[in-house]
Amino acid sequence: MKFDQSGVDALMEITARPELVFVRGEGSWLEDHTGKRYLDLVQGWAVTCLGHCPPALVEAITEQAKLLINPSPAFYNQPSMDLAKRIVGASCFDRVFFANSGAEANEGAIKLARKWGRVKRNGAYKIITFEHGFHGRTLATMSASGKPGWDTLYAPQVEGFPKARLNDLDSVKALIDDQTVAVMLEPVQGEAGVLPASKEFMGALRELATQHGLLLIVDEVQTGMGRTGKMFAYQHSDITPDIMTLAKGIGGGVPLAALCAREEVCVFEHGDQGGTYNGNPLMTAAGIAVFDTINAPGFLDSVNERAQQLSTGLLALSSKWGMKGERGLGMLRALMMDRADGAAIVEAARNRSPEGMLLNAPRTDVLRFMPALNISADEIDLALAWLDDIIAQVRA
Numbered sequence: 001m002k003f004d005q006s007g008v009d010a011l012m013e014i015t016a017r018p019e020l021v022f023v024r025g026e027g028s029w030l031e032d033h034t035g036k037r038y039l040d041l042v043q044g045w046a047v048t049c050l051g052h053c054p055p056a057l058v059e060a061i062t063e064q065a066k067l068l069i070n071p072s073p074a075f076y077n078q079p080s081m082d083l084a085k086r087i088v089g090a091s092c093f094d095r096v097f098f099a100n101s102g103a104e105a106n107e108g109a110i111k112l113a114r115k116w117g118r119v120k121r122n123g124a125y126k127i128i129t130f131e132h133g134f135h136g137r138t139l140a141t142m143s144a145s146g147k148p149g150w151d152t153l154y155a156p157q158v159e160g161f162p163k164a165r166l167n168d169l170d171s172v173k174a175l176i177d178d179q180t181v182a183v184m185l186e187p188v189q190g191e192a193g194v195l196p197a198s199k200e201f202m203g204a205l206r207e208l209a210t211q212h213g214l215l216l217i218v219d220e221v222q223t224g225m226g227r228t229g230k231m232f233a234y235q236h237s238d239i240t241p242d243i244m245t246l247a248k249g250i251g252g253g254v255p256l257a258a259l260c261a262r263e264e265v266c267v268f269e270h271g272d273q274g275g276t277y278n279g280n281p282l283m284t285a286a287g288i289a290v291f292d293t294i295n296a297p298g299f300l301d302s303v304n305e306r307a308q309q310l311s312t313g314l315l316a317l318s319s320k321w322g323m324k325g326e327r328g329l330g331m332l333r334a335l336m337m338d339r340a341d342g343a344a345i346v347e348a349a350r351n352r353s354p355e356g357m358l359l360n361a362p363r364t365d366v367l368r369f370m371p372a373l374n375i376s377a378d379e380i381d382l383a384l385a386w387l388d389d390i391i392a393q394v395r396a
């Protein structure tokens, strides 16, 4: 197949993309328009959590498409209720609102917290978020994010998102005033370079929030659905958040997201929240297939085994190359390098022949790994061996 330049010219330019078109995927492998195969350790940023085109997901989508695609959110549909029951059963939350992207789920969380503040806390509306945090690309979620430069990109920002520092409780305390309604964080900051909130910090944050009558919101868009080795990352720290958002992995590759809340927090009244596509049976049927795969006995045990293998392998590469170690939780991991050659390594990995490898560098000196949760032990070994070669080649 030839590279389609006129097709490229018809797309709005929003990012630098390599001149290749992916045409097919299976498990941890992608194939481009020339037939070259790539070992994929990015998986659409932790989205295709069961790899590309997993049979259970393909079957669920195919069967549901034949039955009913979208009766409209003004009516009940069975897959949305079945998926909501599963999420409620596996978590501390009582109710679920489905959305189509992580940003939209987070917008919903922000709205729910502000509404709760109006009803229960005298109009308190500020939500403390964190430096380097990432919550999405709508105006409100960009304002909630702590990405450098985003405060001025589409100014003026949505007001009311003071920024604290991760794992620094005093920095949170210092921002609390009588207008504060919630604290919102990623249990592991993903875009920031895989920075986990410590168990102690999560516990202390929960206590602090309870003391001050604040909601604790966990953005599990990247960390949820088994990514960290538990179904939800907050479960590593034995706390009960008030609100949680999910996206990315929940649909296994299709647009699906969820806003989950405890009963006391569910203060939306009719008309406060909605969306044309929200909770449609095609996407929620896909979500059920993903959920049931992750929730099957033994699945998370094997995720944790593979994560251990990846962690050990990355640590060995770090020592061999004089790097700064590795970090992460479960299958969301990062190699902390000693130099800013992340982009060169990503490019060399992609250009490797005859088979390439897809890697991600969220910072110039950090490589992030978000492989399929069901990647095989052999594929991890292969990826580590290739990475070693590529580092040698880039640093030669």
Ligand SMILES: *Cc1c(COP(=O)(O)O)cnc(C)c1O
Binding pocket: 100, 101, 102, 103, 104, 106, 134, 135, 136, 137, 186, 190, 191, 219, 220, 221, 222, 247, 248
């Ligand atoms: C990716 C991501 C989002 C945004 O999700 P979209 O589906 O791209 O809108 C929000 N929060 C976190 C933690 C993310 O990783």
